[in-house]
Amino acid sequence: MSTLPTYFLSHGGGPWPFMMDQVGDRYGKLDASLRDIPCQIGVTPKAVLVITAHWEGRDFMLSASPKPPMIYDYGGFPPHTYEVQYPAPGSPELAAQVQQLLEAGGHRAVLDPQRGYDHGTFSAMYPVYPKADVPIVQLSLKYGLDPQTHVEVGRLLAPLRDQGVLIIGSGLSYHNLRAFNAQGAAASHAFDQWLQQTMALPPAQRTAQLLEWERAPAARMAHPREEHLLPLMVVLGAAETDTASMPYHEDAFMGALAVSSFRFG
Template identity: 75%
Template sequence: MTAATLLPTYFLSHGGGPWPWMRDETGTAYDALDASLKDIPGQIGGKPKAVLAVTAHWEGPDFLLSSSSSPGMIYDYGGFPPHTYQIRYGAPGLPELAARAQALLREAGFGAQLDAERGFDHGTFSALYPVFPEADVPVVQLSLKAGLAPLEHLRAGRALAPLRTQGVLIVGSGLSYHNLRAFNARGAEASHAFDGWLRAAMALPPRERTAALMAWESAPAARQAHPREEHLLPLMVALGAAEEEPASVVYHEDDFFGALAVSSFRFGA
């Protein structure tokens, strides 16, 4: 992979908690998601120089970027087996990428700060472990911005687009359905309605697609699928960084957790 390669961007439905380390407990429930994530290196032609991971599990008054060269771990989940609180995903950070992303965001008029203390949360390490299990690709995390405005996150993606030609894989990690109070058969109707709309929106021409996603709250069952939109906003960053390029469904299930419809998308070839 050369530095001038134009990498695609991704929105990944990252699954629940530390699932890659719970295969004995979950059986085959995550097989399709696991396979879709393992396929990413083949899609992009190898390993990127680094990953910029937009995580649904971090918010700040400005955009925040993890800037440690050796990030720690954040076990931001509860009720899981003891061994999942000992997980280590040892990917290095890349302070120079954090600084470059900060500069691009500031040039676009955003406040952007570096955070040398932030470790990897499960939205990052659970999504990236199947992709790069050797943890040998540097990772910088990007937070969401308080207020959760879709347009601000779209604009942030636009600002970060130059990183795609510098060997940086931009990944938005969230979940296309995220209503934890109905994460079972009670959420089936809403998840299928919203996911169907979302996949149809992805097939629209670029300008219509952007307009549809900026107005996502008017989609069928939108607030049933996302009572709070933090797990959808990483999609807006991934879209903004590849706004004129086609979208592809790279993962879809109709019976996630036995009933739910969930999807992941790639923008670009």
């Protein structure tokens, strides 16, 4: 199997793939970009490792259940979205392998046999693998949200790409829920333009600039708290010398916001 790319996905809002009758075309472009991923990579991966913005710990945490439950970590959505099931199997074996890779690199990692799929995982993965037939392991962020730490962890994960593991960071390129409308338009566009320019830089310069993301235009308006940006650091670290591309972009997400996803390799 050839080396798989890595992805940073802007995962959309809440359980949107299970509300297509309600949201209409609002998520059509995102849905199409996610459904295209199997065609882009050309193979069925052995498993998917999802770095999720919706889980943080004092150490890096890994979901280790063979049958992860569901976590409905959202509010105000239709009743049926609290009964959604995405029964993709877990992979305790991959979780243990990732634990070994991280600890060999000096980063403590803890297996969590109870952790379920949060909406950043199941909402992003359902369009990609709607049959829920590819095993998934979730990797948390670490408290402190230090960019350098998360890039380093990504570097430790790089060998998995040659072993049939698809590495996905699930977050959002703009995540200010207090300005998730026209009020945030200018900030989202300024920050998104900076992200696109950064992704086009030579690898070493790209990493250096991303580590200094707080210097970007409208950085703290786009990410008052950076947990939805940090998955990008991990997937970049896992494919640090690869060319970046942008498989998904919208200029008017939620009517006004600029959001993007990125692929490395």
